[in-house]
Amino acid sequence: MLLWIVMAVLTAAASLTVLIPLGRAPRVQTVASGGAARSIYRDQLDELARDRERGLIGDAEAEAARIEISRRLLNSEAGATTSSGTGSAYRIERLVAVIAVPLVAIGLYLFVGSPQLADVPIASRATEPAAEGSVDDLIAKVETHLAANPEDGRGWEILSPIYMRLGRFDDAVRALGNAKRLLGSTAERESLYGEALTRASGDVVTDEARAAFEKALKFDPQDIRSRFYLAYSLAQSGKKDEAISAWNALIDSAPTDAPWLGAARAELAKLQPTTTVPAEATVTPAAPGPTQADIAAAAEQTPAERQAMIEGMVGGLAARLDAEPADPQGWERLLRAYMVLGRTDEANAALARARTALKERPDLLTVVETAARDIGIGKD
């Protein structure tokens, strides 16, 4: 509302700038251009006198110039005309001021403007649930870091689960592919890679994904994630019996509290409708990785929750390392995570904790120290 009032005031003021001169009594112009011209010619005569006094020009030339300037001076006075207002009613002109100006302005504004939108300064958004940008910022920071150091495999590895959680599966595939290439294949990397591929192709286990899972099983025949997806893929390709036996094998080997057990049973149930399935399993399917539901949730997460998720991942790693410090690679990953997130203080604190925890294991500590130097922490 205020906007429209201020706009109305501006428009009225603009119309007035046209109306006021129209309404003023006509003034007879006392000095036409001749007045200004006269002062210029007088200046020129003064300058001529100066030049002659200084000897820059001879007397004859000076006299000729004086005559010429005087002639122009007379001309300018002859040419000076006065003009006066006609005193007509200015009806059309007033209409222009009162109607045309506001009409053009409002009309064009309604065409190009967005009066319904309020200002959104960044400061006002700090009061929103959380600085939404911050998660994106953190990701952007890591991405920037990786753009500059594309050979930093650990960086890619840290980034990949975040991509997965955010549903950016193609990016996750790329990140994991790089991590695998730079850090070497392990069961976990291969199976995560396969999972990302599967997600990226809309939960279809592609040949490439299957190859990754199979490779993972070569490193670790018991890798749950790979076995899960391979069973899933058997069902997808119509090999029902093989799928059933794969699921059964998987379920049998699982500890009873495995979080993915329900999902596995649900998949099995789809293949064997007659099998009795524990009720809770159908209610809470949970894949080894984040499920569709998780991802949907992540997409709908508030920024605070997303932030919390990343915090949680880093925090979890930190907690694990405090419990089992004999894992130099883990420490390196933690330090790197803090650094790429820009939390130098926490990185330094973590390094200090590592130093205390690994006092008895100088061999492991050396690895951590070397890594820290590479990352750029604890130079002092």
Next chain:
Amino acid sequence: MTRKQRRLTLIGLAGIVLASALGLVLYALSDGITFFTSPSDVLATPPSPEQRIRLGGLVEQGSIVKETGGIVRFAVTDGKATVPARYVGILPDLFREGQGVVAEGKVDANGLFEADTVLAKHDETYMPKEVVEALKKSGEWRPEDGAAPEAVTQ
């Protein structure tokens, strides 16, 4: 001097200035300009070693070799033909493999392009106009991956 003579003097002066300007321009246009060529053009009709050319294309993947003393060897390609190039100096910040590049210099007798100026694109989405055209001509233009084909620039 009469009014007419004065006027003729002025016109004569103007004529001399304009004629010499025109002469200089024509002379310079025959000598001081650089033709834009693509690697295909260079291979098809090799320019003489004295002729300066402006070579545009993509920096071929895996072609950059940095030697001591700031010498850089790379190859410019338009997908159909590839010209090896050599440059001494500091390359633009955005000079990378797989990216658009325009280089000025001469092609020596061995077909090596001795660049004295290298211009790379100035941001992630910018591609020198000539390079786009050259790539379009050789059928290598894929606007959807205007950026680098590899993940290194992400």
Next chain:
Amino acid sequence: MIVELGHYALVLALALALAGGTLPLWGALRNDTRLMAVASTTAVAQFILVALSFAALTYAYVVSDFSVLNVVQNSHSLKPMIYKISGVWGNHEGSMLLWVLILVLFGALVALFSANLPLRLKALVLSVQAWIGAAFLIFILISSNPFLRLHPVPFEGRDLNPLLQDVGLAIHPPLLYLGYVGCSISFAFAIAALIDGRIDAAWARWVRPWTLAAWGFLTLGIAMGSYWAYYELGWGGWWFWDPVENASFMPWLSATALLHSAIVMEKREALKIWTILLAILTFSLSLLGTFLVRSGVLTSVHAFATDPTRGIFILIILCIFIGGAFSLFAARAGTLSQGGLFAPISREGALVLNNLLLTAACATVLVGTLYPLALEALTGEKISVGAPFFDMTFGPMMVPLLIAVPFGPFLAWKRGDIVAAGQRLLFAFGAAMAVMILGLALMGTPAALALFGVALSVWLMVGSISEIAFRVKLGRASLAESWRRGAGLPRSAWGTAVAHFGVGVTVLGVVGATAWNSEEIATLKPGEAMSIGAYSVTMDGFVPLSASNYTGTAVRFTVREGGNVVATMEPEKRLYTVPNTPTTEAAIKTFGFSQLYVSLGDIGTDGATVVRIYWKTLVTLIWIGALIMTAGGALSLSDRRLRVGAPKPARRAVPVPAE
């Protein structure tokens, strides 16, 4: 609300510009004072409205309002405040708004401070200005609107090209625009004179301060841009004959010519038609400059807006204004009365020579800039016209001009005495010859061309001092007498001498930096050193950098001369985080008027870094000279006789309309 108000103010300014373009013109044709008076009030109101609009956009940048598309595209909440503000005009839309802001500012200045300008002339001038303003406002609102909004609102902006994140670039466009747009005033005066069919000495006197001011801003803007390119692009070059540089250089050449021909016009009422033509030409070249930069027909560093539809829009504006102006010129030029006579050897003659050479030089630059475009459009053949072309054409045109410069002020109006002028310049000639001979003796013939350049600059500098020395009778009268005479000289005479001296300084800088420029390149590891000229430069080590919107590495170098440490330098490589762009920041150290320039190449994994070092002899004189030229212009501008609207001495007070 503030953003939308700014948007509305812009639209309202357009409505007023249309009214202010039509009513006063109609009034001038009908000789109606009330209608003519509308010009002034609407001109001031347009300025207030556009200023409001510009303030609103600036506000959106300052508070990082990402509901505005323009802010999203060109800002980032983490950007330092100064670059948030300079980001307002660091992009196409904002810079066009700045362009219009300056245009209406000048219109308002004419309206407010030209009390003794005849009402009719003022009404015509302001309505021409209003039409230019209206055209550009339509252009902004339709094709380059900075107030477009976004909903939903993005959370972060996309930053500004890091190359453009620089103090130099923050002030370069406004200066250049002040120059470009300043030319619109002399254009408006020229059109007004053509419509009116009257032109006299008073006209020239009113035009001259505007031309001088525009010329001064152009000089500063070009110098600033050149220095920016020099230190930011990392190639150590200060002028590239890049089409965008040419786009600002052509109006400068033409404005310089106009500046000189307006003097003839004022003093002698000669060269009327030519002066009008130059005024039209200068503004046309400014518009062409805007077109060349904005349309993206040229690809260069500066072309940060590349959108052909905008280009076509500007092309239409260009055709309407330039075409219209030249048609009006063709139709009305014949009605202007003839001016005074003069001999070929006279002050007028010298100024004509200046004009001829400047316009011919301007034409060669124009050909060099547009020829590749025309050739490509006609034959599809692609060429690039670079420095060799301009060295071959522009250089030779400048030499006779520079030789002639010192003669001009020594020649009398109407009929001059070249022999007498030559005698008065003997000292300058002797100084130039002495430098040349001394140089040849020391450096030998290979340096002859460079020494000729140095001699030319000495000739210019000493020649302009000689003029003042002669006029104050230095050495021929007592010092007190000379002082008195010096103080009595019109400021415009001082201005001329200072500006011509500045030209000499710039020439010296150009010659020095071109002829005695040395360059070394090497791969260094920490602890290693390389030498250039008398200096040895040691690489000490790496310093990590971190700022709110970039990270990077600086390399510390110690510069020694004869074993003594004279400086430390830290060139940088930066990586701007959004968008992810690397840049190189050169380090520059000034020794006297010369500079040492260190730029970094790749930093290898083992710390081996490619380092390029330049020694640029006298390079700073290029820009110092430009500053001196501008100071000369400012001095001339402060001459009270030229100050339009300045109170006149009481003894010849003339009645002034109470505006």
